[in-house]
Amino acid sequence: MNSELRNLLDRMTVKETVTNSDQSQSWHAHREAERLVDNTYIEELDVLLSVSKSKDERRAAYFILGAIGANTGAVRCAEILLKRVDFEKDKYVLSSLLDSFSKIDKPADISLDAIFRLLDEPRWLVRHSAIRSLRNTNSPAAEDYILAHLLKTDSPFDVTYCHSTLNQIGSLRSIPQISKSVGSRKRDVKISAEAAIRSIQMRNDKSSNEL
Template identity: 40%
Template sequence: MDSILQSLVERMNDKNDHIMAPGFDSSTTISWKAHREAEKLADRTLIPQLMTFIENEKDKKNRDAAYFILGHVAKNVGDQATAQFLIDRIEREKDKYVLSAMLDRLAHLEKPTGTDLTALIAATHDKRWQVGYAAIRALTNTDDAAAETTLLQILDTSDSSYELIYANGVLHKTGTPRALPFLEKHAKSRKRDVKHSALYAIEAIKQRHNLI
């Protein structure tokens, strides 16, 4: 990885940012500014460099920073191969915070037809809530039927408000008419956020498929 990219990773993990007095403005820190810089990168040639760095880097904080950069670069240039790379990394990342943050990046990337979602689907059952919830959200931006099937299983079996809300949120963006009966069940929920997220998803699906 070139020196400029290495410097960005180091600035994102600047240790001085952890020494903050009450009332300190985090937007003035080196780390905050580096993250905002990373969000704007749109150089496709950085992608293979970041992938190689991630595969070889032992420090989890540096990998975390590299995932952040990679996710934004891939989104900004419309790269569709990065999603599979991140999915393939799921079983290799053991730290729940690094993994959940990486899944958050994955949620924003297109996962085209043919993407192997096996590891991502398995992660929706992770006992660590940070990982499980993030994996559900990461099922967005794909039209793979297996993703929707997973979400419908969650709606059919889960009693977790968070899981239901996140599944409803993804279906709001990608759901098909086969999701409607599952959503209609939760549209009657006594839990306000579950109910409203289900109603919004139902309306979005009906509009998307000209059912209104």
């Protein structure tokens, strides 16, 4: 493995006891990772993930893939994260993977079936990350699945996360379902619904003006 990548992973996963982020080697390493644009790391991380027994190391690798994918648009990062979804059983590691996946632009032809299955995941940490992970996608199916989940869930947290995702990927057909939450007594649900509707309408107006 590239020595610079190995060094970064070691710093991201170092065990330390500190009182603030300025003193944390790991915190600074994560901020460094957020700026990465080196695509040569991608395949090395893929190999690492296939053999690593360390949860902390895999979480760090997922974080780096998410950063590189977001910064460079490399679809390969999304592909690697997707194929790892069914392998990760630990809820914290899986949540980290999904959070990294959410940052990457996904083309319409990439299969999101592994993510869709997690929308019914009983562990709320994983389920919420799965909802968020469908941001940055052009897949009409993603909107369909989010709307279906929004229709059946009774969790205000799930509803809020669905609104947040539809805020970014939703079309006009999402508005009737989202509008049902505008009168909610729960502040986050109401505010997220109003914001999503505004965002969808602005996106549609912009698209119409460009025609």
